[in-house]
Amino acid sequence: MGFDAGIFLEILQSPLLLKAAWVTIWVAVVAQTIGTILGFVLAGMLAAPRVMRWPALGFIWLFKGTPLLAQILFFYSALPQMGVPLGLIATGLLSLGLNEGARMADIVRGGLMSVSRDQREAGLALGLHHWQIFLKVVFPQAIRTIVPPLSNNFSYMIKATSLLAAISFAELLRVSQQLAQSTTRSLEVYLAVALWYLAILTIWTLIQHRIEKAVALKTSSHVTTPPPIVEREVVRAEPGPDAASRLHPVLEARNLTRSFGPVKGLDDVSLSVGRGEVVVILGPSGSGKSTLLRALNWIEPADSGDVQLNGESLPWADATRRIARPERLLNERRRRLGMVFQSFALFPTMTARQNVALGPRRLLGIAKAEALRAADALLDKVGLGDKVQSYPVELSGGQRQRVAIARALSMKPDALLFDEPTSALDPESIGGVLGVMADLTGQGLTMVIVTHEIGFARRIADRIIYMERGRLLMDLPRDVAFTTAAPDYFRAFLSREG
């Protein structure tokens, strides 16, 4: 008997299959809901003292360690014999729901653990109750980690309902078995059922995208109109014929622009940094200093302009025609620029020496023993010879930042970029980090430093750059920048910053 398209279409739309599809959907939804709630309860028990943890562990062990079909048959046949008669619907929902609870417990636990401890501590410090911290702080963040695997589990749940056919539950598979027997058209019937499953799962995939979008971190759609630009005279000292930025330019930005809605993060910024120069970028908060530094390293995209490293051009297209750069090209470029972040950004699962040795080992292909030896030497250089085996969590802020500097140095970069390296530090640690940076300036390294430490800039910079509202307004040698020859707006900034 060959395939008959007419019969297939008739079966596809048959009220029996339609009803069975509906049963499949609601059973999956209710079982998933039971499983998800149970998952949260079990995850809570796992985080509780031992007396609560053991029953949760036992439950998970039992339900994850035995086949779902065996659990369904147990609830269906063994429980009534033990004096607990369950109806067909209860058996189906309970077996799928309990099994899912065991699977969800780990997913929920992973989600809750993904929220960093300082978020809870910040809530406690505000005086929030534990349940308020959970509802307002932890849950909204954890849910972003929980939703993708939860959605995946629900897709599995839709298919797992077919196991209920074993206890004659009238879901899609069971009904199709009956239809195949009564019509003797198994090819058309099973094809129709497969299409039904596919349709349900496709709709679910679309809903899943919506949910993931809804729980993703929001960016504000509020558009602020920037205050009108105050016209300022741009003051740039023309570099002399033997200036490093003219003779040996390492890093050059040409006409970089970057807009965030109506806000101009970078407004036609050009600058050239010569080999061995120490350039400090100053400016009020929000003036575009970090955006510039990140664009120089291709971490932040620019709308247009060009960033040259040792004369090698890597232009951004204009705003309407962004060029997709091959990742390999960008990585090669980034490897030649070391970057130190405000928040240290050390890898928490690695010791100080592993953090420092990672780049040379993995990217420069240096042998492990040699990379570790070099890492120890660099850590010694930044005053952390006794901390090579410590993990980031065991180090103070200042020590972490010094490891970050050693890590940036480990790649022997052409230039080092510092993005407010001391802003997250207490006054005592700031001195140590600035001391290490000051030492580096004496070693011929090319450095671009964004900082609010005016005194430090005054001591170590070769050139001072001043930015305001995304514009580079001043570029002067240090000796001139801190004199009365500097423009009024810069001197006003210095007196404001104290």
Ligand SMILES: Nc1ncnc2c1ncn2[C@@H]1O[C@H](COP(=O)(O)OP(=O)(O)OP(=O)(O)O)[C@@H](O)[C@H]1O
């Ligand atoms: N991802 C973003 N989305 C929207 N606006 C942004 C974004 N990043 C930066 N901006 C805006 O661009 C401007 C420049 O920001 P940037 O972080 O570069 O300033 P900054 O000079 O480094 O400030 P600070 O000294 O406070 O760190 C600011 O007005 C900021 O609000």
